[in-house]
Amino acid sequence: MNRTFRYMTWTIEQDPSTYPEYSATCVTREDSNCGETIHACGPDWAEEWMRRHTQDTGHTRYRRTSADYVTLAPPGDTGLIIPGEVAQPRALPAGDDAT
Numbered sequence: 001m002n003r004t005f006r007y008m009t010w011t012i013e014q015d016p017s018t019y020p021e022y023s024a025t026c027v028t029r030e031d032s033n034c035g036e037t038i039h040a041c042g043p044d045w046a047e048e049w050m051r052r053h054t055q056d057t058g059h060t061r062y063r064r065t066s067a068d069y070v071t072l073a074p075p076g077d078t079g080l081i082i083p084g085e086v087a088q089p090r091a092l093p094a095g096d097d098a099t
């Protein structure tokens with residue numbers, strides 16, 4: 001029995017209802033790791049928190065991470081894809097918008 005596997009292109013897009021989140025942990029070593037952390041905030045606030053922490057403590061080394069939410073949209077048409085391929089954002093249909 002032969003089997004045919006078809007791959008469909010799904011579009012990965014950043015979820016427009018959320019913002020990327022940033023976290024930062026002070027990894028300055030003196031006697032031990034400081035470990036002060038700020039979780040899940042915007043990039044501007046993460047930078048401001050690090051500035052303030054450095055101003056208060058003199059600590060200058062941080063581990064910063066970011067995360068975002070994405071959605072997968074079903075394919076508009078079928079076709080072969082390379083695993084891991086990220087499709088380009090789809091264009092809005094032209095026409096009906098009379099604004």
Ligand SMILES: [Zn+2]
Nearest residue numbers: 026034036059
């Ligand atoms: Zn610190």
